[in-house]
Amino acid sequence: MWFAPIFNQTAYIPKKTFIPMKNYTPKSYTMKNLLIIKLLVFGLILGFTSTQAQQKKPPVKKGQKRQMPAIGKVYGVVKDASTGKPVEFATVALVNMRTKKIVTGAIANDKGKFSISEVKLGMYQLKVNYIGYKVKTLGPIKLFPKKYRGDGIEQNMGEVSIASSTEKLGTVTVTAERETMEIKADRKVFNVEKNITSTGGTSLDALQNVPSVDVDQDGNVSLRGSANVTVFIDGKPSGLTGSGRQAALEQIPASSIKKIEVITNPSAKYDPDGMSGIINIVLKKNVLRGMNGFVNLNVGTNDKYSGSLRLGLRTGAVNAYVNYSGNLFNRFMNSTNVRETYNDARDTTTFLNQVGDGDMQFHSNLLKAGIDINLNEKNTLTFSGLYSIRGFGRDMITDQVNEQQVNGGNRTFLSRSLLNNELGSDGNNMDFNAGYKRYFNNPDKVLALDIRHSRSSSLFSSDLALAPRNEDGTPTGGNSALTINETDNKFNITTAQLDFELPVNKSVKLEMGLKTTIRNIFNGYSVLNDATGTGNYIPDLTQNNDFRYDEQVHAAYGIYNHELTKKLSFQVGLRVEQTMSDAVVENTDQSYKNEFLNMFPSGFVSYKISKQGTFTANYSRRINRPRTRALNPFIIRIDANNQFQGNPALLPEFINSYELSYTHTHKGITLNMTTYFRDIRGNIQRILLEDNVNNIITRSYDNLESGRNYGIEGAFNMRATKWWNFTLSGNFYKTEIDGSNLENELNNEAFSYQTKLLSNFKFSSKFNAQVTGRYRAPIVLAQGEMEEVYSIDAAINYKVLKGKGTLGLRVSDIFNTRRYGFLTNGTDFMQVGNFKPETRIAFLSFSYRFGKMSMDARKMRELRKKRRKRKKRRGNNVPNVDGIN
Structure with a gap:
């Protein structure tokens, strides 16, 4: 039996906040x-x-009441x-x-x-x-x-x-009085547009401030400790997140984000992809009548620049907009890596010590334009397009030393080398969207059609130069071994979705819909080697390969909503998906085909015990499909001692997700407590395979027997005074990994937790400040753990130019404590690594709002x-x- 919250429950909204009515007929x-x-x-x-x-x-007669x-x-x-x-x-x-x-x-x-x-x-x-x-x-x-x-x-x-x-205008349009956190029936909403500790940053910086969300050193987003999360932009999948999520999210400036929605247990209406749910990034839209605009400029320490421009024109029937954003970031970093590899047959231990320093540069330009056309009070058309170009470069120099120990004796020197690894990537992305909405006399009766096509391409190159060194680090005089790796990626994603909402009566509502998703993905990989360092590159045909992945998902869903009383309501839904996939390794002519039919039920129950308190319970079945990189079987050489190889036999993992929560809102206070449990079958985990003869570690993926994740999550938002409000959140959970089906029996379990505090100070109508602190305890992996991460950010804003302009200053990671470490244990190896990017950065920002300052009068x-x-x-x-x- 499934349980669920009220479908149309709304969160607490302060009395001063104006919420425009949507889809009003x-x-x-x-x-x-x-x-x-x-x-x-x-x-x-x-x-x-x-x-x-x-x-x-006027005079009145005596004794008579004046009328x-x-x-x-x-x-x-x-x-x-x-x-x-x-x-x-x-x-x-x-x-x-x-x-x-x-x-x-x-x-x-x-x-x-x-x-x-x-x-x-x-x-x-x-x-x-x-x-x-x-x-x-x-x-x-x-x-x-x-x-x-x-x-x-x-x-x-x-x-x-x-x-x-x-x-x-700031109060009404930008919802300055709206609370930082809102709890709705099926999601948590975090209003981040006034979050000044992400000023000058990207969407990854904004996500760092969202409770239960974490971003690691590679830009991987996780929710409740799981990286298997689906990221939407404006409620839809985008090509921006189809090819390298980190690079995509770095293209979206934090100043362009209105709010971030976290849906941990989506209903049958949504795609079931992502074990931990959906993170929906909602971008700002034009809500002002007439011609208006907004410009934002940021400059950061050590050559960091970003800016955005939004122009909008809204009349009674048409809303047109153009948005541009661009950034150029330079960062430095350093890393250490120590590995011990054991060979019991020879009774030897090999040691690898790596110390690296490098610089990284990222740049992007993103242009989005769209138009909404209100044909009449019942019919609306929407068209939008997006084009982006991006580039990434990294130059890393690593000093690596190999030593050996035999029979427990002293370490002896084997070799030393200097590895120069230059990475480069350039790509572009295009999104096209067309939508139609039909309204009826009943405002809850809506027919919507949405068609979207995304395509992206990128070329990734890696130049490796391995120069031999003497034990003291001086050059040996020998030539460097040179290797060039190139990867050509192309993504094409097309979706068509039809949704219909039909109210049967005041207490019963039906939802139904159809969706088709078609993905066509290509990875081309080539390797050139020059063992003599003379510039005579020879193709390595044993590594050159092309990989194609084609997938079709056809889905239909139905949802039944019933409000039994003013206090009790429930929802049940079912989504049916037919999936067909075909993965082909072209140079070996290997083909991996899968075709399966899956059902994804969902259920919600909500009981309102008072005006302030509501209990909700829900259930959903979800799926996590492996990414193409995890499926691609050809070997990618990272360096002489590390490589990556995908697993084409990897299968999706299935998750049964349960939640029970309580929400309380009263006089500026919002409290949400949630206990959750996730049961995972065919758990996809990243694993490391050791070659103790050649001292090579291969990173790959495999399906483990099962996994479980359960915990308690809380979020507390309070407007303590007129000038101070804060949001405190925490997540305490346990992860259990059962890898008994594999030869090495990768079993592991551990408790972990994370907490965040976001504190806002409004000293006057012009001057406000914000401080954000976060801590994430160590988290368990199949073969080890990730070390703790913690940091504090602070920012101030001051309004100028009669309130139309804003000057801002923020400093991220004030105490320079944010670093990322890991410990990995295998049958015959142990590895410890640390990575420290540049995180203490000061940003100076200026924003200006111009144009007509009046709201849309259509409604x-x-x-x-x-x-x-x-x-x-x-x-x-x-x-x-x-x-x-």
């Missing part, structure tokens, strides 16, 4: 929805009242103070100066005109408000006949000019259209959505 709203809109519209201006003014009122006739009228036009253009759909309210309450109001039309009729005579103030503008107050308005010292029963306010407010226009239709259908004596007759 005028004909679809019930009376309850109209009441909600009423509260939203007038909630924006409620409370903006001033002191009571005392004026002489003012509703014969007054107030009208005018709202205009932008800077441009003089009308402000569409501004909210106008009349506030009684005696009671300080809103008595009536109106919404300006598309020409900025407003008119409030049938107003009781009295003393009023006029409040004019619109998102992105300062509140304008006019008055007192003496709505009396002139003979009673009034200004008349009709008041023409003329042109009411309102000024734009960047401060207000307000639809609101007015709905109101007119209701009045026409029911007569004029019906309250409007804003409470005005």
Whole structure:
């Protein structure tokens, strides 16, 4: 039996935060929805009242209660103070100066005109408000006949000019008041756009600050201790993450990210790939009406530069945008590696000591453009395209010494060499997307079609020069052995998805859909050797190879949602996938074909024990398909003592994932506690195979018998004061690995934990700061463990240029403690390694926002259209959505 959370549960949102309504259709709203809109519209201006003014009122007879006739009228036009253009759909309210309450109001039309009729005579103030503008107050308005010292029963306010407010825009658009963490029914949402400790960095830096997410020295992303995680961009798989996830994520600047969603137990609607779930990176989009833009520039110590530019144009029917980002990073690094290899037959031990220093450079340029077209209130088209180019280079010099010990005696010198390894990679990526959405009278009834094609290519080269040295490190005078490795990678991914949401009644909803994914991947590998160092390179035909991998996945899913009571609801779903794959090693004519049908059930149950607390339980079955690099069987020589070889016989691993969680939200506090258990069959693990005769270690992958991962995860967000809020998170878990099916019986288990603290300080409306600390304890591997990692980052921001600009300074890894180490044990070897990249970096940043600062009025226009239709259908004596007759 499966258990699940409420499908439409929302997290705690502070009262000051404005959340734009998505996919709003005028004909679809019930009376309850109209009441909600009423509260939203007038909630924006409620409370903006001033002191009571005392004026002489018309005389009344003694003993009779004064009753003012509703014969007054107030009208005018709202205009932008800077441009003089009308402000569409501004909210106008009349506030009684005696009671300080809103008595009536109106919404300006598309020409900025407003008119409030049938107003009781009295003393009023006029409040004019619109998102992105300062509140304008006019008055007192003496709505009396002139003979009673009034200004008349009709008041023409003329042109009411309102000024734009960047401060207000920051609150509404950038959700400055929104909490750092939100707990939704099926995911945790981390609003990282105000996370200034990743300023100047990439999406990898932003991911470092997300609870339960970890990024290692190679840019590998893991969730709850598992690297088997699927990364989406804007809810969809992208070619950016199809060919080298690290290089892809380094192309996305942190300044372009709005939020990061973590879905640890996705429903049947989502692809079941990834053992630990889905990380969805949501990029910023244009939500401002008119022409607007944003520019961000960053410079870091030791030649690090990055920048981004966003331009957007939104009208009533069209939203067009262009985004560009580029970066150039230089970093230095050093590493040590010590290996002992045992040969029992000869009673000898061989020692390898490697010490390396190097420099790395990464550069990228990314351009994305798109357009959303609202054909009418029920039909929307979306088109977008992305093009990126990237390059990577690394120059590493390693001094390596080989020694030997026989029969437990003293170590004797064998050889010494200097290895110069120059790596280089260049590539490009293209994404194309077309989407269509159809809305119906019921807002929960939606039909969506999405077609996406991604293609990427890259050329990776490695130049190895092995120069012999004497024992004291001086050159021997001999020639260097030279090797050139080249890998040509090409990825083509096409997806087509159709989703349909159908509400049966108020408590039952159905979801169904189809999806097809086609992947075509090519790896070409070639090796040139020059043993004499004279420049006469000879192809090594024993290593040259081409590898092709083709895969098709056809899926269908169905989900049943039922809200039994206001407190109890459940969801059950089933996804069926037919997978066909074909892997071919061309020079050996080896072919590995797989075809299988799999079912992936999911289930959620949610029980709301109070307004603040909710229990949820869920289950899903998942799959982790091996990556093409793990399947490719030809050998890649890293250096003379290390190489990599994939396993074409590698099979997917299947995971049964269970969760039970509790969420509590109350007065600025959000608490989430989750206990989870994952049972893994056919556990894919990275293994090391030793050749103790030639002193070579081969890295590969294999399917182990099983694995288990279970633990407790907690996240606590609190707004302690008006100027300080923090998020504290932790994950304590145990990993068990059962490799009894292999010859060496790779069994291992251990407890581990990680914790993060994100603390925000708002000293004034212009000045804020942030400090982030993180610690990850050692984690277990099939043949050893990864050592602990910890660091502290800090940043400050200051608003300039009347709030339109922001200056920032951040320092990552202040105490320079972030280093990565590992310990690996095999049957006949032991290896200890450390890698220390440049992590203490200071970034100075500047960002500037320009253009028209007003929110999209499309939804307000639809609101007015709905109101007119209701009045026409029911007569004029019906309250409007804003409470005005």
